[in-house]
Amino acid sequence: LFEHTPALYSAILVSVVAFTVRTCVSLHPYSGAGKPPLYGDFEAQRHWMEITYNLPISEWYFNTSRNNLEHWGLDYPPLTAYHSWLCGAISFQLDPHWVALETSRGHESYAHKLFMRRTVLVTDLLLYFTAVWAFVHVLFRTQPVTHKVGLAAVLLLQPGLILIDHGHFQYNCASLGLALWGIVAVSSHFDLLGSVAFSLALNFKQMELYHSVPFFCYLLGKALRSRSPTQKVTLLGITVVTTFGVLWLPFLADMETALQVLRRQFPFERGLYEDKVANVWCTVSVFVKLQRLLSAASVLRLTLFTTVAAILPSSWALLRNPTPYTFILALGNSSLAFFLFSFQVHEKSILLAALPLSLLAHWHPFASLWFGVLASFSMYPLLTRDRLALPCWALSLLFLMLSLAFLQIRQRRVSPHQKLLFAGCVGLLLATCSLSHLVTPPPKYPHLFPLATSVVSCVQLLGFLGYLHYLQFTAGDGKDIKTHNE
């Protein structure tokens, strides 16, 4: 096997290593472990399996006697619901007590945890791993094997993603994997398939909206440059609408159901931000309490305005210069802009920005390294609550070593200025994280350390936003990649 296809052998080896790391992280506690009555995201996912398996579709998103939306009501789009139904069906076959209606609330057992962890592992393998290898193989066809394998390794060992999916417990690998498939397809001129993939991603998690504007602009930009723009645009439109239609079919029976599903996904009644997030508004609120100055509606308008303003420049640049490289840059810009300026942002949404930044590893390995570490530590307060602090350090260390090796492979020199900047910024971030364990905060400022972490991360994220904009505006026409049909 090794002689004939060293590329395949290395691909399998890297995948096995990445898979092994995930199995090791799976040993650690999940979100809300041992914390009744609500527990955490793990219980939420289990509850959705219970709801979708036991109840008819008409009741999934509604507050009924059998479905109490207060206890982790379904608030993701239909594809997550279907995925939960599938997992629930398998779960029922293994042990009915895991998804028994009402009685399985807060169920915690060794076997059940193992089962849930394995569902994430399988989903990860099927959607994310395949997408990474497709990305590496399709977009970097002409690169030497070591570069391709190194890039795949960096993509597969992103600390933030592994920690959230296999530690905290979520299925980001599904939506990010589908989005990555979309990126791959669209970059190699399989636009229709790409838009199907992205529509699926969007229907798995509504947060993928962070990526939607660049997808739209890229496809539009390419369509406008093609021979028959109107035809292309209509085809794309039809594809997207059909995909949505197929997935939402059970919910389009009447207006009320469709609206309820939408309402569950976009709960605008909640506050500007829920927790201490590395977001501009959270940082600003340290000094100026926006909620007290402005009404809820004005806050909403403010965030909308700033978000749109932040997205416009890169979207415009993408429309004018649609290449795979600028597309990925625009994805980074858009997701960062949404993360920094949008409404009701969760710290886990940094993963949406981490994906495009990781894809840039081939062109900008140092920036990619920096962002990977930054992303995982920006979530440190969340991870500490889940008792995932040690895995965070371990995985980030592993990722750092790997990225340094990749830097060597790509033969990129890091200037002393960059090293100093990195050491200073990330060092400060690591210091705030470590101090949160060693020092008890003064009673007047109980949230000192999460806030400090968020502020330090936010400043660096703003820096990345500026850097990515600079890169996008100075990008030439089609960088050093040869894709399928160019």
Next chain:
Amino acid sequence: ENMKNTTVILVFVVATAVKILLIPAYKSTDFEVHRNWLAITHSVPLSRWYYEDTSQWTLDYPPFFAWFEWGLSQVAAIVDPEIVRVDNLNYDSATCILFQRFSVMVADLILLYAVIEYCKHQRSIDKQHEWSSLSVSILVLMNCGLLIVDHIHFQYNGFLYGILLLSVTRMLQDRYGEAACLFAALLNFKHIFIYVAPAYFLYLLRKHCFMSSSGSVNGIHTRRFLPLPFIQLGILVVAIFIASFGPFIYQGQLGQVLSRLFPFKRGLCHAYWAPNFWAMYNLLDKLMTFFGTILGLAPSSGSGLASGLIGEHYHQVLPSVSPLVTMVITALTMTPCLAKLWLQPTPSHFLKALILCAYSSFLFGWHVHEKAIMMIILPMCFLVVKDHSYFNTFLLISTSGHISLFPLLFQPAETLIKVCLFIAYSMMTFALFKIRSQKSGWTYGCTLSPFQLLYIVVLVLVQVYCTFLHGGLGFLKRYEFLPLLMTSVSCAVGVIWSWVLCYHDFLANQKECVV
């Protein structure tokens, strides 16, 4: 100088990251054993260390290890005083687990030091050392056997093998005094390393204490015994043993200590049969009993294929084996390689003889633990990165040896992890040697012979059966010991096969290899 060590340190950091991830894994009773020893050495006076038996896990390692635990217990008392209470049986709070797991990782720094020293030695004798440095780092520091036994099951083998490998390196560098001291100290940490003591003794004696008349030490003509080096080494070794056992001899406890160290009543085989010759001997005995009963030749007895627990194992058909018999057979099988070592004492022969002594003791010893397979595998890592003709043998012993450790981790979560770690490690090993063979274009290939490939496939199938099918097939559930038996015997085939290959190469191969 430090820059050149970056590869090794990078590999160590990666390995440590994985070890940190394994913190919440299943821990065996060995965890409580070591916690108990922390408690004993901290809370009980020296005179009672080897008498304390509040817990069933009494101190049965030599005094240096007890001092090691004493040192750790000083830190433990600061971290969490509950750890060092003797009556706090089965205490495993989060701090306790963190402390003990991290203590193993910190102790592994000695293993790192040994690998760094070996790489330094390689740099001085070999122009193309980058590959050997990388390989030996990965093979030793990321060894999946060490990860399984030390960082999941819980033991302190990492630093002990670090001392062993360091002393081997010193031997290869002709620094005999240090090598002897290190090995003597090692024996006082864990006396199981006596398995390889004959190689040390004979090599030191021949190399250091004899001078051939022509001046070259390899000559087999008249040899002159040099009393001075012999006395020097003797004083060093005896001094170390006195430092270790002295306090106990002074208190007249030597008998008690020795009885704790060498509990010969435990039986020919461990609860889980180590994959050695006696495992196959036991199997043969059971089969003959079984068929004998069916054919009506022998009276049926209580134990069938189902039993295999610890304790006195009485053989029904084949003659019983006593500790003396095992010792004699071990000595006999060691003799050829030791003879060659005596006649041609070179560093590479020392390393090969050491490995062969470990093999003999493992295959024919009394009450061998399956974890002792590491004593064969780790020194062979040093050998195989220099003498590539051993690659086949190494792959065989590495595969069968690591698979034989699988029964240690039987929980579902760890089952997946152990398989993944094993596959990742084996694939990395294979890839490293393939890269090397492609770069230097060897004539003897890095490929497995068809028989070896078949054997590995059979091993894998046996494991698949043991993990998945045995539990499912109801009628075989009575024979609970069957999976363990199958694993043990199938791995024994590989161990014995690689031993034969190793012995044959050592005795027949005339080509000298620089180690």
